[in-house]
Amino acid sequence: MTETRLSFKEMCARFDVTPRTLRYYEYIELLAPEKEGRARFYGPREMARLKLILRGRRFGFSLEEIRQWLLIYGKKGERPQLQAWLQLADRQLVELEKQKAELDASIADLRALRETAVQEMDRLVE
Template structure:
């Protein structure tokens, strides 16, 4: 029951990040695993946060931006103005993400078309190579 705790190695392997990265996130207050003796132990909530961190990174957000969003996720112990500020930045990020979502859709279509063009060009190149084999080692 208390054994949903993972060592740094286990975290590292199951998320595909280095131990160094995990320590870095802790020192940046992005993660706060328990300290048992000399070691750190990562709970379910730490895993949820890490998931968000890695997701944010994939979308091109800086760790700083990600940290601001994460502050929204523990509304305890926070006062009013801090919560307000977190909400404001979260709304901005949300707007960014929606914009990105749209653009990403277009970019995917674009790239698909471009790949098709590239494939067509490739066929022509191969045809030419067949017709006039200039250099064969």
Template structure:
């Protein structure tokens, strides 16, 4: 059974990214598609990496963090990569909680300002 490979256009469609994004991920060495002339093809490895990249972006990780994390797997294996992920997740969780606190504070202030204005109008 041969591995299914996606073309550049199919890869963009599968992950709902623009061609510019996909080319950029290649440029910064997150992805390394097979090349046949000018055509690019993405096999299971690149599709799995793209899944991890998209998940990392969803959680707010920077692309360089994701790149370094993917390199850990290649250089040190699964266990080291999982340990690195736990550390990354802890840092990101703290950052997201801080952002949430700032957003909650801004929402409270905005609601209070709105209420003050309404009371002055009426």
């Protein structure tokens, strides 16, 4: 495995993605590997892009949001891309905090119901 280029299989292994995922990202133009015949090779640019894509997905961004954000760099440069990133991040932080509050409430409800069940079992001791 070379440091400057990875094969399709090496790319899947390094980033723990399925071949289907990698092909899909290429299909929707998030990645543009070098092609030699039927073989695909991924250089530093594509590795960095995949890292950003996977991180964006982990944060809950849609593939279209990620694609639009990546396009900004090529068309307008780094500063506009960072400004767009800040807007996306701010919006997603609000959404994740909302999801966290909902999850915390669900956990509290489940704990309360579990405690009720424990008390009921204690009452029904044979």
